[in-house]
Amino acid sequence: MSGAGRDVPGRAEQAGEPGGAPRPVRVVVVDDHHMFRTGVRSELAAAPAAVAVVAEAADVDSAVAAVERERPAVVLLDVHLPGGGGVEVIRRTQTTAPRTRFLALSVSDAAEDVIGTIRGGARGYVTKTISGAELVDAIGRVADGDAVFSPRLAGFVLDAFAGAIQVAEVDSDLDRLSEREREVMRLIARGYAYKEVAKELFISVKTVETHMSSVLRKLQLSSRHELTRWASDRRLL
Structure with a gap:
C-alpha cells in the first residue's frame, strides 16, 4: 500500500509550547461541490477540537497546488474529481508534500472506490453520512498516523487483500x-x-x-x- 510509510506530523508533533494549547490540525478540503465544501468548513469551525481548514480545492490541479502550497497535515479528499480523481492528487503530491496524509471523504461506498483509493495511498476512507464530530475525530486519528474507515468499508479492504474481491x-x-x-x-x-x-x-x-x-x-x-x-x-x- 503506497503512502503508508510517510513521515507525517501528527497532533503530538504539532503541539504548541509546553503547557499551552496544541496547534490546530491543518486541513485542506477537496471536493467539486462548493456547497459541500462550505458545509464541511462550517462543521469543522464549530468543533471544539483544534482543526483548521487552510484551503479548499475543486479539481485535481487546484488540489495539488493547495497541498503543495499549504503542506497540511490532512487532506479531506473526494474520490471523484475533475481532472483525474482523488488518487491522482495523492500521486502528484507524494514527493512534493511527503508529510501530508489523505482521508477520503466520499458519497461513494463502492468496494472498488474504497480499495483503489487506499491502494493509491490514502490513510482512511469515510462516507459523507459521517457526523461533524466523527469527522473531526477521523481527521485527528489520521493526523496521528491511524488508518480510519467507516465500519462497513473496512471489510472491503480486508476482503481485497485476502483475495475475496477481484x-x-x-x-x-x-x-x-x-x-x-x-x-x-x-x-x-x-x-x-x-x-x-x-x-x-x-x-x-x-x-x-x-x-x-x-x-x-x-x-x-x-x-x-x-x-x-x-x-x-x-x-x-
Whole structure:
C-alpha cells in the first residue's frame, strides 16, 4: 500500500509550547461541490477540537497546488474529481508534500472506490453520512498516523487483500463508464428515483436519464433491474 510509510506530523508533533494549547490540525478540503465544501468548513469551525481548514480545492490541479502550497497535515479528499480523481492528487503530491496524509471523504461506498483509493495511498476512507464530530475525530486519528474507515468499508479492504474481491475484473467493467455515469449507476442500482439522483448529484432529471441510457448501453444491459443485479454481483452496492 503506497503512502503508508510517510513521515507525517501528527497532533503530538504539532503541539504548541509546553503547557499551552496544541496547534490546530491543518486541513485542506477537496471536493467539486462548493456547497459541500462550505458545509464541511462550517462543521469543522464549530468543533471544539483544534482543526483548521487552510484551503479548499475543486479539481485535481487546484488540489495539488493547495497541498503543495499549504503542506497540511490532512487532506479531506473526494474520490471523484475533475481532472483525474482523488488518487491522482495523492500521486502528484507524494514527493512534493511527503508529510501530508489523505482521508477520503466520499458519497461513494463502492468496494472498488474504497480499495483503489487506499491502494493509491490514502490513510482512511469515510462516507459523507459521517457526523461533524466523527469527522473531526477521523481527521485527528489520521493526523496521528491511524488508518480510519467507516465500519462497513473496512471489510472491503480486508476482503481485497485476502483475495475475496477481484478488483481487476471490477475495474475493467467500470472503465467503460465516466465518473458521473458511475455515480448515477450506483444510485439507480440502489433504488433511487431519477428525481432523487438529480437532487443528490446536483444535476437535472434529463441529465440523469441521459447518463442512465449511456450506462445501460455501455454495460449491455436492458433495465434497471439488470443493472441492480449486475452491481450487486460485483459488490458495488
